Amino acid sequence: MSEKRLARQSNMELLRIVAMLMVMVLHTGYASFGYPRTVWLQAEPLRWLGLTMTEVYTVACVNIFVLITGWFGTTFRTKGAVRLAIQPIYVTFVLALYVWLAGLPLPTGVMGYVRPIWNYWFVCSYLVLYLLTPMLNAFVEKSDEAALRRFLLVFYVITIPCSFVFADLQKGYSAVSFVGLYLLGRYLRLYGAARLQHWPRWRFMALYVVLMGTMGLVGWGAGMMSQTFMGAFVPFVVAYTNPITIVAAGAMLLFFSRVRLQSRLVNWLASGSFAAYLVHQNILVRKEYYAYIRHLADIIPSTPLFMLAVLALIMAIYVISTLAIQVVIRTVK
Template identity: 30%
Template structure:
């Protein structure tokens, strides 16, 4: 059963995905010289990066909180939604002359694994979820806790520092597994960390974001690190960074403690059911670098006033979000028609295989 306050979190997480792509992705990771020459501008961009970099981790935490329960219809629908937006984006951009009609681009539409890193990592998590759920259900709290501690010690010591490339800075199913199990532990055992009041999480989230901003800017003024700001920034804002994971957990529990008015709940659930479309519309290879990044970069340089430019970027982000939701409602209508015709043969194939 959907919980409106968590569905609101899902909506906010997708908005943060849009926002994080307006920061370091669109403007590039800053060098020490760039920060020193324009400290106000880069402090603001770093702050935007700090508050929004949690988006992916939050989305995985939501999956862990509820627990993934694989179903044939859900899996097929997931692929249908991904292919729908890939093909739509490719078709529109090709018609506008922004991308060539080539075998390489056609292949990108058909090979999800190599096209969208999040989709491939989440798909692997989806496949592994029954085994992960069994681990949670049939393992004692003490053992589960030890597994989590060992996992995160290894991730922080070797994965976050880059000594073990398999973690890929959090861009991997391995990091997703850790977040999924962490959220399951929170949900099942409700440790002390999960029982504070909402304001504690608000303060924690903002303090970590401010700390990340200070660190992200201060490294440009440290003689030892000033020539390696981009590399340090990548590490600081990695999805498997302890700062980012703690910040994501704090952000999650802000919403977990929230109580929403009844008249908002239906609208929130309606919007959240299409929220993944926001990622698929703007983060696919025919959109993110083709039009999203250039538009954001242009808006950043539109005037000499950073905050005026940011207001325009925010309006653009909201516009992309709304367009994605509207398009996805049309996709849902099409999916209902397709599923009615495909359900029986697909189930026969699944039964034959299993």
């Protein structure tokens, strides 16, 4: 913990930025255009191939973000919890001001302004994980590699199938899933990285590309022939308990752990990653974000130009969010 606070590892901070950009790109796919149906794939196969590949290559974003937390073995601090809790309030206040100035529809009633603050599933789950980190770290310290490996094996053997059967685990959109990812991140840092040190760095990225690409191509191809398959494929792909996604996220983590980088700019940009999520997923503006993505698709016929426009929008939101959140970061140190 002290090492992290004194000198942030820019390679992992870069991964944090990448993970959040993946979140924002993810929400330009199915979230903006709707979940695919076989008739749509048959009518516009290339369009939906692009959307499907966008979805599969970015869906590991949340898992990566939580794995980073586990990699560093984050320790609970009261100020850290306060900062996590304050950011949604601050962002909602700023966005409410923006909505008013932009002439967009304002919320009605007090709850209309309160609801955006607690409507983030990720914030609630991550805050619960943060509160549990002292116990999780103590468990890791008292366990040897074999014990931790057995626990993770049993954890995922139980939670992965159960998450697709029972609503409680919400397919990984929950604190329970985050606990497993946190411990997996610790295991990879303490034992996994050393065990795989003979692997060249490129293999981890290749593993990510092959796993996610294969999943996307299979889903797209089979989905064109069967709505029944497509109906089962989409919930599997978007689930954070998808074992393929978990393995791919771990591969991405190990790839970036081999990167040698130290940059103040990267560290500063990484400080705004959480804020970028809060801004574009706040319910005061979320529908407008999705609608604007669709609007860009309508007015820009060229796919490369559309992609550049979306990337520019995402980068602008990210940088503005980073600048805006510095008030909270500097106030609650």
